[in-house]
Amino acid sequence: MDHSNEHHQDLHGEEAINKVKELVRVAEACFFCTDLNKVGVPLSIRPMAVQQVDDEGNLWFLSASDSHKNQELSDDPFVHLLFQGSHYADFLNIYGLASIQEDKEKIKELWTPLAKTWFTEGVDDPRITIIKVEPTEAYYWDNKHGDAVAFVKQSIGAVLGKTIDDSIEGKLDI
Numbered sequence: 001m002d003h004s005n006e007h008h009q010d011l012h013g014e015e016a017i018n019k020v021k022e023l024v025r026v027a028e029a030c031f032f033c034t035d036l037n038k039v040g041v042p043l044s045i046r047p048m049a050v051q052q053v054d055d056e057g058n059l060w061f062l063s064a065s066d067s068h069k070n071q072e073l074s075d076d077p078f079v080h081l082l083f084q085g086s087h088y089a090d091f092l093n094i095y096g097l098a099s100i101q102e103d104k105e106k107i108k109e110l111w112t113p114l115a116k117t118w119f120t121e122g123v124d125d126p127r128i129t130i131i132k133v134e135p136t137e138a139y140y141w142d143n144k145h146g147d148a149v150a151f152v153k154q155s156i157g158a159v160l161g162k163t164i165d166d167s168i169e170g171k172l173d174i
Contacts, residue, residue, distance in 0.1 A: 009170045011140075016172040017057040019140055023092040024050050024059070026085035030092075032061070033080040034072040043080070044072055051110040057174035059094070061131040062107070062115055070129060073098045079133055089167075091141040096133040106130055138172035 011019050024030075032048035035041065046069065052060040059081065063070055073079070077099065083092035107130060111123045119125035 007167050007169065009168055010173065011170060012173040016138070016174050017053070017055065019142075019172055020057055020059075020092065020094075020135070020138065020174065021053045023083055023085060023090050023140060023142070024053050026090045027083040027092065029083075031082040032069065033082070034069055034078075034098075035076060036078045036080060037076050044068065049114075051112070057135055059096070059133040059135070060106070060110055061133070062110055062119070063100070063129050063131045064118065064127045065102075065129045066127060069131075070100055073100055073131065081133065089141065089143040093139045094133070094135050095137040096135040098131050098133045101130040101132060102128075103130060135172075135174045138174060139169070140172055141167065141169040143167055 029047050029049045031045050033043045033045045035044045048061050048063075050059050051062055054060065077097050079096055079098045081092075081094040081096065083094075084090065085092075107128050108123055110130065115128075116122060119128050121127075
């Protein structure tokens with residue numbers, strides 16, 4: 001058996017989208033990076049909660065129309081999203097194209113009571129916009145058997161002084 005493939009599995013189509021949904025559900029939020037094309041300037045990075053991953057694999061966020069991120073996206077739509085769900089697994093890396101939308105029905109669909117923290121006028125706040133991110137490239141790192149098994153394998157490996165690897169990673173072709 002080729003050991004290098006034992007821990008690598010690329011996923012495609014619906015299987016890839018389901019993996020994105022699973023990892024986003026665990027992580028709940030990501031680091032949302034913009035200004036990717038500026039050379040010699042640090043990225044603009046902020047935490048963002050994902051409101052939804054749809055059946056096509058697009059990620060949806062709520063954002064304020066007067067935010068720096070909306071301005072940056074209107075200048076450069078390329079984004080980098082970084083997710084970490086746990087110490088042992090649930091890592092997701094997505095590059096994508098972002099678009100800003102003002103669809104009131106979609107805003108109502110994505111609305112949660114917590115969003116009122118940023119949009120004090122509620123679901124009809126005129127500042128609410130939607131950011132839709134269409135992934136162009138995605139990669140994941142996970143474990144095969146869940147966090148509890150990964151923790152046990154790491155603990156046993158530390159005691160025995162050898163690697164007992166439960167990891168799996170691969171490209172997500174959405």
